[in-house]
Amino acid sequence: MKKNSYHHGNLKNALIEAGIQVLADEGLKGLSLRKVARIANVSHAAPYAHFTDKQALIAAISTEGFRLLYERIQQTIEHFTGDPLRQLVETSWAYVSFAISNPSHFKIIFSGIVEEEWKYPSLIELSQASFQQLNTIVESCKAQGILQSESAEVSALAIWSQMHGLASLILERKLPNEQLEQIPKKALVVAFLQHMIKVEIPHENSVD
Amino acid sequence: MKKNSYHHGNLKNALIEAGIQVLADEGLKGLSLRKVARIANVSHAAPYAHFTDKQALIAAISTEGFRLLYERIQQTIEHFTGDPLRQLVETSWAYVSFAISNPSHFKIIFSGIVEEEWKYPSLIELSQASFQQLNTIVESCKAQGILQSESAEVSALAIWSQMHGLASLILERKLPNEQLEQIPKKALVVAFLQHMIKVEIPHENSVD
DNA sequence: TGTACATCAGTGAACGCGCGTTCACTGATGTAC
DNA sequence: TGTACATCAGTGAACGCGCGTTCACTGATGTAC
Numbered sequence: 001m002k003k004n005s006y007h008h009g010n011l012k013n014a015l016i017e018a019g020i021q022v023l024a025d026e027g028l029k030g031l032s033l034r035k036v037a038r039i040a041n042v043s044h045a046a047p048y049a050h051f052t053d054k055q056a057l058i059a060a061i062s063t064e065g066f067r068l069l070y071e072r073i074q075q076t077i078e079h080f081t082g083d084p085l086r087q088l089v090e091t092s093w094a095y096v097s098f099a100i101s102n103p104s105h106f107k108i109i110f111s112g113i114v115e116e117e118w119k120y121p122s123l124i125e126l127s128q129a130s131f132q133q134l135n136t137i138v139e140s141c142k143a144q145g146i147l148q149s150e151s152a153e154v155s156a157l158a159i160w161s162q163m164h165g166l167a168s169l170i171l172e173r174k175l176p177n178e179q180l181e182q183i184p185k186k187a188l189v190v191a192f193l194q195h196m197i198k199v200e201i202p203h204e205n206s207v208d
Numbered sequence: 209m210k211k212n213s214y215h216h217g218n219l220k221n222a223l224i225e226a227g228i229q230v231l232a233d234e235g236l237k238g239l240s241l242r243k244v245a246r247i248a249n250v251s252h253a254a255p256y257a258h259f260t261d262k263q264a265l266i267a268a269i270s271t272e273g274f275r276l277l278y279e280r281i282q283q284t285i286e287h288f289t290g291d292p293l294r295q296l297v298e299t300s301w302a303y304v305s306f307a308i309s310n311p312s313h314f315k316i317i318f319s320g321i322v323e324e325e326w327k328y329p330s331l332i333e334l335s336q337a338s339f340q341q342l343n344t345i346v347e348s349c350k351a352q353g354i355l356q357s358e359s360a361e362v363s364a365l366a367i368w369s370q371m372h373g374l375a376s377l378i379l380e381r382k383l384p385n386e387q388l389e390q391i392p393k394k395a396l397v398v399a400f401l402q403h404m405i406k407v408e409i410p411h412e413n414s415v416d
Numbered sequence: 417t418g419t420a421c422a423t424c425a426g427t428g429a430a431c432g433c434g435c436g437t438t439c440a441c442t443g444a445t446g447t448a449c
Numbered sequence: 450t451g452t453a454c455a456t457c458a459g460t461g462a463a464c465g466c467g468c469g470t471t472c473a474c475t476g477a478t479g480t481a482c
């Protein structure tokens with residue numbers, strides 16, 4: 001970024017960025033340390049100064065993506081403080097739209113590519129923190145009588161599963177027909193949630 | 209299968225089976241034509257008599273898996289003819305349990321690995337037929353007042369998404385805590401569906 | 417401010433590997449007469 | 450039943466490739482005094 005010779009100065013991040021780019025362009029099968037180094041204008045051995053091996057780079061990309069997702073959801077939660085129903089709808093949509101606009105990140109986080117995940121504790125922390133975000137919202141909704149009142153955790157998992165499944169099916173282009181494909185994705189999210197919610201979800205003056 | 213020299217007799221299927229085995233043992237990154245040929249006790253060039261290239265083998269494995277899933281669901285439907293609620297519960301469970309017991313097949317079908325899917329029309333047909341199975345059940349449920357009465361297709365997609373998401377999260381070991389992991393998976397399926405259904409789902413004298 | 421030195425972040429050659437695919441070939445099988 | 454021949458399903462050598470990783474190295478940077 002700053003120096004034009006020898007020491008790069010920010011190579012670690014540059015390699016992560018390059019990796020994301022490769023994933024977007026060619027998918028996982030096209031991702032190699034050598035290619036990533038090439039894109040960062042650096043010799044093919046240079047990455048080893050920052051990552052112990054290829055898995056470590058993949059884990060770093062995954063962690064970075066998870067962090068982005070987490071922060072996006074956190075912002076949404078704060079933006080709608082005090083309105084749990086709205087929080088539920090908007091965070092669900094944030095999840096699905098994150099997948100749509102960052103397919104590489106979403107896929108690498110959730111495609112079981114990172115082996116031996118326990119070696120990368122920040123990944124696991126983020127995963128649990130993310131679920132906790134949703135769980136808190138669901139508890140608030142139940143407290144307000146918006147959702148049926150059984151185990152909040154099961155309900156949270158039900159919602160997460162639904163949004164995760166929708167995101168996956170969209171990314172894999174498995175939406176079963178054109179009719180469904182033409183429905184705006186946010187409308188699908190709202191319709192799905194409406195199936196589970198007692199009160200009517202109000203029309204929003206869409207924020208994003 | 210029959211001859212012990214030169215002509216194999218059933219090599220095409222043997223290669224598909226070998227491919228499934230490799231996927232189960234080492235995942236997609238370990239799958240190569242050469243390895244598959246090795247397992248089938250055949251020279252590394254032999255597969256080219258049956259598949260134009262590596263992609264074609266992958267597509268064949270995927271198609272085979274999809275067919276198994278389709279047939280399993282079809283049997284479940286027929287087994288509970290006349291009882292749409294039961295059909296809904298049991299086919300949902302069939303979907304999730306197929307994923308659990310055939311993770312390689314499930315992943316390869318739904319992981320976007322098959323490129324240029326349009327080259328393999330039977331894959332696309334199976335995909336649409338599968339959704340149609342679910343759609344028919346949902347329509348019956350709505351006719352009986354079991355489900356809310358909006359678009360059957362949207363409801364069907366909601367259910368499919370939910371089960372697909374649950375299956376994916378289980379396979380990727382992303383269930384957020386041990387508490388949830390200890391719940392029998394079928395109980396989760398039932399709980400999820402209960403969120404969307406007006407009537408109580410009866411306890412079944414479990415069939416499988 | 418200047419110098420000596422440790423540490424850091426890169427280089428480039430080299431290793432061994434398994435892969436996908438092609439090609440000329442050959443052994444086995446099926447069919448027409 | 451026997452023979453000629455086309456077709457099919459395999460073989461094994463060869464190609465070129467990109468990869469992950471290691472290693473001895475060197476240029477740049479930071480620090481102690």
